[in-house]
Amino acid sequence: DVKVTQSSRYLVKRTGEKVFLECVQDMDHENMFWYRQDPGLGLRLIYFSYDVKMKEKGDIPEGYSVSREKKERFSLILESASTNQTSMYLCASSESRGEGTEAFFGQGTRLTVV
Amino acid sequence: AQRVTQPEKLLSVFKGAPVELKCNYSYSGSPELFWYVQYSRQRLQLLLRHISRESIKGFTADLNKGETSFHLKKPFAQEEDSAMYYCAPPGGSASKIIFGSGTRLSIRP
DSSP: OOOEEESOSEEEEOTTOOEEEEEEESSOOSEEEEEEEETTTEEEEEEEEEETTEEEEOSOOTTEEEEEEETTEEEEEESSOOGGGOEEEEEEEEOOOSSOBOOEEOOOEEEEEO | OOOEEOOOSEEEEETTSOEEEOOEEOOOSSOOOEEEEEOTTSOOEEEEEGGGTOOBTTBEEOOBTTTTBOOEEESSOOGGGOEEEEEEOOBOTTOOOOOOOOEEEEEEO
């Protein structure tokens, strides 16, 4: 059974705190993704990594950074959390093949910034 | 990155009525497309992919190159179909996956 695991289901943080969201996959996938999911806005890509130490910005990278030191782990970092970063965060991974591959998702982390 | 659009944020139909969730793509080449579903309190998961041409939970999706569409259809909606549905291109070598904005399907009893 394939697994993408996010370290927390729920987090409450204060404005200005540095926040780490962790994601681990056990499928040896090259690609990993961080999305945020908001009502009416759907799923928006924050950052993408296609290899260890490699990253690309998604559509909404402002206020976020990422780290991928090991193939199985992809971390999302909020340097200084703000209330507009209150959201559901989803991590995903996929194989890197020439033909199309599906994405596998974690269970999500609901972050509230107060 | 390949992109898709889902024009409807919310679709509400009665149980037993036909359902069609719209998805349009705007990239050239031979497109492949996926539909993902998220049921309440469950993780987002793949529902079906066009290349497999299969029916999953009664849903089918046909790629229409002339209309650049990949609409998801089901002839008779069931209450358990209520969920959030996303259309997306597939991943691949060093490829971002940009999802459509999603459609919330609500089935009324």
